[in-house]
Amino acid sequence: MMDPDHELFVTVVDEGGLAAAGRRLHISPAMMSKRLARLEERLGAKLVHRTTRRLALTSAGERLHADLRGILAALDDAERRVSGASAVASGPLRITAPTSFGRMHLAPYLQHFIDAHPKVDLTVDLSDDFADLIESRADLAIRITADPGPGLTARRLATNRRILCAAPAYLAQHGTPQTIADLKAHRLLAAEGQMPWRLVGPKGPVAVEGRSHVRTNSSELVRELTLAGGGIALRSLWDISETLGQGKVRQILPDYEGSADVGLFAVRLPQHNPPAAMTSFIEFLVTLYVPTPPWERIVLP
Structure with a gap:
């Protein structure tokens, strides 16, 4: 059986704080704090940083928590094997x-x-x-x-495949780029931190520099702007495959995709x-x- 203070520490981390862990273990917050301090004193290491807003693990606390979770899982598995119970997910x-x-x-x-x-x-x-x-x-x-x-x-x-795409309305108004260099003359759409675009083409890696026509921190807003004909975007297939199939956006420069990394x-x-x-x-x-x-x-x- 695991040391009760070790189990208490794991519960504190899993629940995100002393009060929530105390409710789960039916122990008062004062006693929770006392037992956690006792564990830290015994180990000679500070395990958590306590603030008024949240609880954060120290590096020692992170290591101990990872080790104890593994031990608890191993104990649970050992009990199931001895009792003949099946490994039911719970x-x-x-x-x-x-x-x-x-x-x-x-x-x-x-x-x-x-x-x-x-x-x-x-x-x-x-x-x-x-x-x-x-x-x-x-x-x-x-x-x-x-x-x-x-x-x-x-x-x-x-692999997160990403392709260059634009709405038919945008391409009808501004033309379809035929080369990577043509993108410089077009409206590009990207959320903060998503440019430059790092693509892979027939001759290897290519970086597309530029700034978004509309600045935003929302990738979902970029998606909606693209569908509305606002410009060209580099989008993940999981995000726009359905609209591609419906013809609401079209792939452009198909020889270039985002890095397969x-x-x-x-x-x-x-x-x-x-x-x-x-x-x-x-x-x-x-x-x-x-x-x-x-x-x-x-x-x-």
Whole structure:
């Protein structure tokens, strides 16, 4: 059996604070604080930074939390093997995913996972922030990136194919660019931090410099401006495949796409024996997106 103060520490991190953890463990906030201080004194290391607004782990606290989560998972697995019980996915599972992607390509399928794993207590946070798994108390993150992050375990689910596109109305008014150099004479649309566009063409990498015709921090606003004929954008296939199929946007300069380094990943903290709920959700994502994600099955070869 694990040391009670270790279990208390894991609960504090999972719940995001002493008060919430105390309610879960039926322990007063004062006693929670006392026991956490006792653990820190015993280990000779500060585990958390306490502020009035939030609780943040120190580097020592991060290491201890990751180790203890792995130990708890191993203990649970050992008990199941001894008792002969099957490895049923159960318990809390917090997922974080990008807002638009989660709405379009996760939410419609979630009920299948819920039906298959009714004992999992699922929480899904949609945010375009690059969430820190420990600070956000997330068990698993879906990330669209070239670098999932240091010290994390990542499962690549798909390549994030990005293409240049524009609405027919824009092309009718401004003409269709025939070369990369032609883009300099066109209205380009991108959210903050998305330019320069780094493309790969027949002769290798190409960078498209410029500034967005409309400045915005919203990628969704860029999408809507593109559909409305506001300019040319570099968009992910998962975002515009349906509108491509409907003819609302057209691909331009098809020999050029965004770098294939950018992918769709399932990212978690490293654990030797992760909980069944987590592994079940990752396998669920694999059934959705591997080997060919749905947004690539209709529009492009």
